[in-house]
Structures are given as structure tokens and as C-alpha cells.
Amino acid sequence: MNQLVPLPSPAFALPALVASADDRAQRRFLEFFAVTIRNPHTRRAYARAAGEFLAWCDARWVVSIAAVQPLHVAAWIEALGREVSAPTVKQRLAGVRHLFDWLVTGQVIPTNPAASVRGPAHSVRRGKTPVLAPDEARRLLDAIDVTTPAGLRDRALIGLMVYSFARIGAALACRVEDVFVQNRRLWVRLHEKGGKRHEMPCHHNLEDYLIAYIDGCGLRDDRKGPLFRTIGRGTKLLSDTPLPQASAFQMVRRRAAAAEIETAIGNHSFRATGITAYLKNGGTLERAATMANHSSTRTTQLYDRRPDDVTLDEVERVLI
Numbered sequence: 001m002n003q004l005v006p007l008p009s010p011a012f013a014l015p016a017l018v019a020s021a022d023d024r025a026q027r028r029f030l031e032f033f034a035v036t037i038r039n040p041h042t043r044r045a046y047a048r049a050a051g052e053f054l055a056w057c058d059a060r061w062v063v064s065i066a067a068v069q070p071l072h073v074a075a076w077i078e079a080l081g082r083e084v085s086a087p088t089v090k091q092r093l094a095g096v097r098h099l100f101d102w103l104v105t106g107q108v109i110p111t112n113p114a115a116s117v118r119g120p121a122h123s124v125r126r127g128k129t130p131v132l133a134p135d136e137a138r139r140l141l142d143a144i145d146v147t148t149p150a151g152l153r154d155r156a157l158i159g160l161m162v163y164s165f166a167r168i169g170a171a172l173a174c175r176v177e178d179v180f181v182q183n184r185r186l187w188v189r190l191h192e193k194g195g196k197r198h199e200m201p202c203h204h205n206l207e208d209y210l211i212a213y214i215d216g217c218g219l220r221d222d223r224k225g226p227l228f229r230t231i232g233r234g235t236k237l238l239s240d241t242p243l244p245q246a247s248a249f250q251m252v253r254r255r256a257a258a259a260e261i262e263t264a265i266g267n268h269s270f271r272a273t274g275i276t277a278y279l280k281n282g283g284t285l286e287r288a289a290t291m292a293n294h295s296s297t298r299t300t301q302l303y304d305r306r307p308d309d310v311t312l313d314e315v316e317r318v319l320i
Helices: 023-035 040-059 070-080 086-105 134-142 149-164 168-172 204-216 245-258 269-280 285-291 297-301 306-315
Strands: 179-182 185-191 197-201 229-231 238-242
Touching: 023 040, 023 086, 040 070, 040 086, 070 086, 134 149, 134 269, 149 168, 149 185, 149 204, 149 229, 149 245, 149 269, 168 185, 168 245, 185 204, 269 285, 269 306, 285 297
Parallel strands: none
Antiparallel strands: 179 185, 185 197, 229 238
């Protein structure tokens, strides 16, 4: 069974309540992750939510999936809310709710026990992603030693996220052929969430970074190969393996430390940094949403940290 249906992750094992069910229920459970979810991050998050909830139920003597009741879901959500943030609770509840919807439509269970359970109230007006001031971002880029393939790669990757507002997942999904010339300018093609393809002209700095990286590392003829790659052990040269997101995060933290930047930045910080810098220099929220490939300007506003400057100015008025 497990060999026929792809698992959510290599280490994934069927929860006890699913393993004790019949073959049809097991297959339907696995098909939820393999058939309905294309994004690997969503698949991983929903698999974790399902595994944790069903393990919680099993520890409280729930005998089968069909025996799960709304009270079980509500109690789990209540306990979860004391351990993790409200957005995490809402995400895990969504995963469990979608899973049980799938089991209902597959006639494995009669009703969805999570359908009536409400998650915690949560309203976001300002994003939590740490951002850099423009001079900090400049210092970080200038501090990278570009005499090595790793340095050329890292500057190009960080520059891509800053100047094109790219998500780290979209940046790492790029192939060499996704950097192309159009109307005598260099463009980049980003493969965003939901299968969306987003094309952006390159800022002149990003154009320099990408050309230096592609030519300096001999990637131009490997058009179908990944744009950003790992560094081979012992060789200090680029391999053929795509750079994992976790490795990109570690790289960012190392580069920030080397540039003596104290802000605890991550991969997503450059998206917020670029959007905020664009808006501070006269860009419009609507254009920023288009450039960031946001379907709503409300999402873009979460990345706008201009109000932070006002807050700092006001705090300094407390003359004591």
C-alpha cells in the first residue's frame, strides 16, 4: 500500500488509528496527501497536523477514526493553543478539517468532526518578519566574498530576493533558463505557489549579480539545471544538486553574522526589506503587490514596515 501511494515525507508512518483501519480507509488517508496537495510545504504541515491529532486521540482511547467527535477536536485545539501561536493552531485545524472532509467524500466516515470547531481569533495588521534597513542590506551584500563560487551564488540569491521580492521557495525553484533576456534587459521567471508563473525585469544590481554568478560558475550552457546549487564537499565548486531551503537559511544567518548584522533575519526578511525600500522611495502599494505577485494589497501591507519609523520617532519624544 505505502509503495503504491506517495507518502507525505520519507519518515512518515501511518498513525495508529489509520493503521488499524481497513485498506480502503488507509488508501483514502494517503491519497489526501498525494492527490489533493501539490505544495510540499503544505503537504508536510498537514501531515504533521494529522499525525499529531490522531496520536492525541489514540492516547485518549479513541478506538477508530469514525469515533472521533467534535469534542475531541475542540479539546485538542484548546490544548494546542497553550503551546503554539494562534496562526499555527489555525493552520493545523485547517489540515485536520480538510483531511476529514476528504474522508467524508470518500465515504470512510459519515460526518466531519472538525467542521463545526472554531479556531482562535487572530487578526494581523503588521507582519512579524524581521527586516533590514537599506544600509544594512547594502552592507550584507557588499560583505560577501565573490571570489568564490559560494560567494557569487549567495550574492545572486540574496539579490534576487531583495530586488524581485521573490519568496525563497520561488527563488530556489529557478532553473538557469529562468534567467533570460527580453527587450534588451535581463528578466527572471519565478515559479510561485499554486503553479503561478511570475516574470520580473531585473534591477541593474541584480542583473550584475546574476550574470557574474552564471558566467563565473559556468552555468550558461546547463539551461535545464537548477540555478542555485549546493557546494560540493572538498571541491568548493557548485554541484548539480539544488540548494535546499534549510541550507539557504543557514547561509543567510552566516552571511548576516559576518556582516555584523544583529537583526535575526531569515530567508523571508529580504522580501519584506525590498518591498519596504520600494515603498519608501515613492512606489505604490498596488505596484508592489503586482511585483510581489500578491493577489491582494492587504497581503503586501504586512511587508510594509514604514510605520516602524514613525513609531521610533514618537518613542524618542519621551524626554526623560
